[in-house]
Amino acid sequence: MTSNFFLFSEPLTAERLSWITESLKYYFVNLYPDALRHPSRAESPFFAFFITDNALYSLHEEETLRIWDIILSLPSVWLFCNRRELDLRGLSVSPLKMKYPGTVFDRDKEAGSRSFWEEAVRFCRKLDPDMDTFGYLQISSPYMNRSCQNSLECLHTAAREGLSPELYVYMDGIHVTHAGQRPIEFINIGDGFQDLAEIAREKGLSFQLLASERSSAARGYSTWDDGKGTVISACTIEPCRIRNLKAIIDRFRRSHVILGESAGTTDISHAIRAGQEPWEKKEPTPPSLVIVITRPPYGTEHTLGALSFAIAGAHYGITTRVIFLEDGIYSLTGTHNAEPDDVFFNIQEVIDAAGGNENLEFYAYLPSLQERNIQKNKKLNAVLDIGPGELTTLLFSPPRGVISRHQRILFF
CATH class of the missing domain: 3.40.1260.10 (DsrEFH-like)
Incomplete structure (x- = not known):
């Protein structure tokens, strides 16, 4: 099935x-x-x-x-x-x-x-009976967002089920790692992940808590940087390791399930055939990744963070498709012009610059454009228009050259 x-x-x-x-x-x-x-x-x-x-x-x-x-x-x-x-x-x-x-x-x-x-x-686990690790990408801060409690409960459950838990914190998710959390009205998220590290150790499991170096530096967590990808912080809980985004992407190159605040895992193994040879006998590749951008640009870090993650994944060999739909479609309309003294990245310039990567593709969902009575900037040649049929293919069929049990979907 x-x-x-x-x-x-x-x-x-x-x-x-x-x-x-x-x-x-x-x-x-x-x-x-x-x-x-x-x-x-x-x-x-x-x-x-x-x-x-x-x-x-x-x-x-x-x-x-x-x-x-x-x-x-x-x-x-x-x-x-x-x-x-x-x-x-x-x-x-x-x-x-x-x-x-x-x-x-x-x-x-x-x-x-x-x-x-x-x-x-x-x-x-039924999707991948052989996996021994369970991951979760956290992009929102604790207490303001209940999703941090979800990542905590999910990974505690994974450990009870005998799976090594891994938490990857990105963007505002870095605040999960702050030392000295003392909430009154909520579960202490920091203590919860420190407890998880101890539970994993007692069960003979590994626990990794990897934090994005760039996200950490932007929020004042980086105390010392050796310039080679290792960052030391004086204000994070003990299990946390601040690393270059490549360290998180390396975990995405593995085949275990990785969830998030809104995420999906689709079975693509049924579509990978070569004559009578089952896909299991082929040389596996990293699972492909679909990033769905649903928010307007600039108001929050979601769009730039999603694009940065997609570009990094593609750079390190993960076949990645980015789909703009819902309010994410506003990234593609009109011509974005930033003032010379603005420090914001121009989202359309980021898309143009990344368009030549062979592992990275961009798509615009036409019904989202039509519902908002707007049009895509015709100069964005790297972004292809798609309808419901093409969207279904992107979500549930493997990209060319990918040999994996499943495909990951992340919503930003």
């Missing part, structure tokens, strides 16, 4: 659910038409959506709930909801469970049931 995994913790808008729906339809009609004609009950679904935090509100808002009805009506689509977060918000999915029995799950409090994160980790 081909399985595809998505985790969403940020608000799920009608626009996002709509393009997900169109992709699923295209997937079934063009790639797996038999699933529509002969639906069957299996131990693992084609698609598993794990939603938590503010993404849960999409199950109650009228517009988004109508789209969820379409998604859940498709064959072999399962929905896992974080029961603890539902209860915290006073929400319930009982009507959906009655309407789609055996498809919608929120079993945290049922006797003998696994927690939301146990289900997530075990499902990911």
Whole structure:
């Protein structure tokens, strides 16, 4: 059974659910038409959506709930909801469970049931039974954002399941590593990751906490730099190692599952064939990476951070596709002009400069442009226009030359 995994913790808008729906339809009609004609009950679904935090509100808002009805009506689509977060918000999915029995799950409090994160980790493990490591990319700061608690719970669960946990902190995620955290109203995230290091050691597992050197320096964490990629800080928790972004990219070259605040893992092994030779007998490559840019440029670091990560990944041999959609499409409209005294990077100049990398491709989702009544800058020749069919291919089919079990998807 081909399985595809998505985790969403940020608000799920009608626009996002709509393009997900169109992709699923295209997937079934063009790639797996038999699933529509002969639906069957299996131990693992084609698609598993794990939603938590503010993404849960999409199950109650009228517009988004109508789209969820379409998604859940498709064959072999399962929905896992974080029961603890539902209860915290006073929400319930009982009507959906009655309407789609055996498809919608929120079993945290049922006797003998696994927690939301146990289900997530075990499902990911089915995608790659041989993996011994579990990674998480953290890009938001603690306390202001609940996602840091998710990364903590997820990696603690991975360790309990016998997987070596790894945390990669980037952009504002660096604040996870600050020493001396003393929150009153929240779980202490810093202490939690120090405890995780000890738990991993006791279980004979390794634990890595890698922080981006550039993100650390921008936020005042770098105390001493040897100029060769090693940075010492006087204000980080003990497990933290500040390194050049290449150190994090090297972990992405490995085949283990890596999640994030909103992320996906899609099975591409079924599409990798050469005659009768199964893909397992071929020389493996690093998993391909799809970076989905969904926010407008300049207001936050998300767009520049996503592009920097994509460029680094491509530079070190990871086949990377960047897709601009939703509000991310504003990076491509008009001609961006920065004043001479501005210290901002011009996003369009970054795209132009990176366009010649053979491992890096850029795409613009036309429905996002049309919905906003805007047009792409025609001078951005490196960015190709795509529709729902091409988007589906990018998400669920391997790029040329990639031999891997799965493909990673990160939302910025």
